[in-house]
Amino acid sequence: MVTQAKYLTGDKEGIEEFINRFDVFLFDCDGKQVVFVTNNSTKSRADYKQKLTSMGIPATVDEVFGSSYSAAIYISRILRLPANKKTVFVLGEAGIETELDSEKVPHIGGTDPSLARLIEKGDYADIASGTSLDPSVGVVLCGLDYHLNYLKLSLAFHYLRHGAVFLATNLDTTLPSSSTLFPGAGACSAPLVAMLGGKQPTSLGKPSQAMMDAVEGKFRFDRQRACMIGDRLDTDIQFGIEGGLGGTLCVLTGVTRGKQDWEDGKTVPTAWVDKLGDLREGA
Ligand SMILES: C[C@H](OP(=O)(O)O)C(=O)O
Numbered sequence: 001m002v003t004q005a006k007y008l009t010g011d012k013e014g015i016e017e018f019i020n021r022f023d024v025f026l027f028d029c030d031g032k033q034v035v036f037v038t039n040n041s042t043k044s045r046a047d048y049k050q051k052l053t054s055m056g057i058p059a060t061v062d063e064v065f066g067s068s069y070s071a072a073i074y075i076s077r078i079l080r081l082p083a084n085k086k087t088v089f090v091l092g093e094a095g096i097e098t099e100l101d102s103e104k105v106p107h108i109g110g111t112d113p114s115l116a117r118l119i120e121k122g123d124y125a126d127i128a129s130g131t132s133l134d135p136s137v138g139v140v141l142c143g144l145d146y147h148l149n150y151l152k153l154s155l156a157f158h159y160l161r162h163g164a165v166f167l168a169t170n171l172d173t174t175l176p177s178s179s180t181l182f183p184g185a186g187a188c189s190a191p192l193v194a195m196l197g198g199k200q201p202t203s204l205g206k207p208s209q210a211m212m213d214a215v216e217g218k219f220r221f222d223r224q225r226a227c228m229i230g231d232r233l234d235t236d237i238q239f240g241i242e243g244g245l246g247g248t249l250c251v252l253t254g255v256t257r258g259k260q261d262w263e264d265g266k267t268v269p270t271a272w273v274d275k276l277g278d279l280r281e282g283a
């Protein structure tokens with residue numbers, strides 16, 4: 001277990017030695033073989049390919065593995081749902097819907113405009129009686145939902161009370177943006193966790209090893225020759241450590257602000273740099 005992380009910014013030899021330990025680099029999105037492993041459920045693989053190439057970063061759809069895709073694979077290939085309970089109720093954005101479509105998983109909710117409204121008096125009775133509940137819903141899948149509201153939370157809660165499986169694309173509590181933090185997917189599922197007396201959803205994003213197994217299954221690499229690069233200790237770095245990867249590299253351009261964040265010794269990266277571009281010095 002790593003107890004002391006190595007600071008690589010400006011250390012040309014150190015960077016060269018570090019990079020040459022690995023053949024595969026898993027990047028959160030925010031040459032080796034590169035896989036972009038993102039917890040951001042709002043974008044599909046195709047959306048991220050477009051975003052990365054618009055940033056001048058060459059990427060193919062097949063090199064992106066997002067939490068929405070991870071959840072869609074889990075639901076379509078791993079989860080055994082009764083034949084009459086195959087529909088997913090989504091709290092989240094189009095990225096989830098696109099990836100569920102790619103795995104031919106039926107879904108409702110999500111960006112449905114009929115749910116983008118305040119709850120009305122009649123809704124309470126319709127939900128309580130089951131009139132407004134789709135009987136084929138067997139899963140509630142919660143990701144980052146920019147349009148979360150009381151009506152959608154009420155529907156999700158009642159599907160869960162009717163026995164739907166509780167899944168999350170990821171549990172990131174915050175989302176880094178504009179050099180500060182905003183609510184993340186974990187903040188969207190938290191009300192349901194509270195209403196369910198603390199019951200946590202099964203998360204299919206980092207640090208879940210179901211995601212690591214799916215990534216390794218698709219890209220077939222030697223874990224000892226793979227490095228996870230990301231900005232968040234409790235997702236990216238934990239994902240790499242628990243996955244038994246050869247190393248992890250933390251960047252300070254997102255959630256983690258510096259080595260004070262891992263002083264507790266719980267989730268210590270192998271190395272860190274101020275920003276990803278610092279690796280160019282040793283490439
Ligand atoms: C949620 C998203 O995930 P990432 O791409 O960093 O894994 C983010 O924190 O921006």
Ligand SMILES: [Mg+2]
Pocket residue numbers: 028029030230231232254
């Ligand atoms: Mg990140």
